[in-house]
Amino acid sequence: DAKTTQPPSMDCAEGRAANLPCNHSTISGNEYVYWYRQIHSQGPQYIIHGLKNNETNEMASLIITEDRKSSTLILPHATLRDTAVYYCIVRENTNAGKSTFGDGTTLTVKP
Amino acid sequence: DGGITQSPKYLFRKEGQNVTLSCEQNLNHDAMYWYRQDPGQGLRLIYYSQIVNDFQKGDIAEGYSVSREKKESFPLTVTSAQKNPTAFYLCASSHLGQYNTEAFFGQGTRLTVV
Numbered sequence A: 001d002a003k004t005t006q007p008p009s010m011d012c013a014e015g016r017a018a019n020l021p022c023n024h025s026t027i028s029g030n031e032y033v034y035w036y037r038q039i040h041s042q043g044p045q046y047i048i049h050g051l052k053n054n055e056t057n058e059m060a061s062l063i064i065t066e067d068r069k070s071s072t073l074i075l076p077h078a079t080l081r082d083t084a085v086y087y088c089i090v091r092e093n094t095n096a097g098k099s100t101f102g103d104g105t106t107l108t109v110k111p
Numbered sequence B: 001d002g003g004i005t006q007s008p009k010y011l012f013r014k015e016g017q018n019v020t021l022s023c024e025q026n027l028n029h030d031a032m033y034w035y036r037q038d039p040g041q042g043l044r045l046i047y048y049s050q051i052v053n054d055f056q057k058g059d060i061a062e063g064y065s066v067s068r069e070k071k072e073s074f075p076l077t078v079t080s081a082q083k084n085p086t087a088f089y090l091c092a093s094s095h096l097g098q099y100n101t102e103a104f105f106g107q108g109t110r111l112t113v114v
Helices: none
Strands: A009-013 A018-023 A031-038 A045-050 A061-064 A070-075 A084-092 A105-110 B004-007 B010-013 B019-025 B031-037 B043-051 B054-057 B064-066 B076-078 B087-094 B109-113
Touching: A009 A018, A018 A031, A018 A084, A018 A105, A031 A061, A045 A061, A045 A070, A070 A084, B004 B087, B010 B019, B019 B031, B019 B087, B019 B109, B043 B064, B076 B087
Parallel strands: A009 A105, B010 B109
Antiparallel strands: A018 A070, A031 A045, A031 A084, A061 A070, A084 A105, B004 B019, B019 B076, B031 B043, B031 B087, B043 B054, B064 B076, B087 B109
């Protein structure tokens, strides 16, 4: 699995969009970008994933650059409950849980 | 409701004792995984299994053992050989294949060895 780089921490005002970046310059053609989040002392929760195209679901949007070397997770209207550690992972779409979780980005949403 | 259940949530053991952590899923997932998480760090893979009666070592398997006798269950034993067993342990499961392969995680077991 390709290595990812994320900022260690970010702040966001409640109600504003949170944009979390991830660099994955060594991603290969068959690797997907996955995002999970982990609220303190709980198990990680799947958010979204994509291969080339931008994706949106009820939780977030995922923007992947054309060269696929970086991506951004967007939480459109952050709430206090979105405060968590966000993990960006790149992997092939097999052995789903056999993923390398780095230290992630700690997002703090402030009132 | 379908999901993945880890028990107990908190576990205390004396040094030198083996301890077994439970993980059960009713999602009909083929694959199951165990991760370890230390404070302020990401997750590290201990063992994984893609099929009953078969499993593979992850990045930090030393001092741990697993079994996969049933599709629904993947217990992890922390043996006395594990030098620093105090940690947060997470179990996950997923489908295998090309689609819908995101991992589902349990709520974790926090093991403290004294």
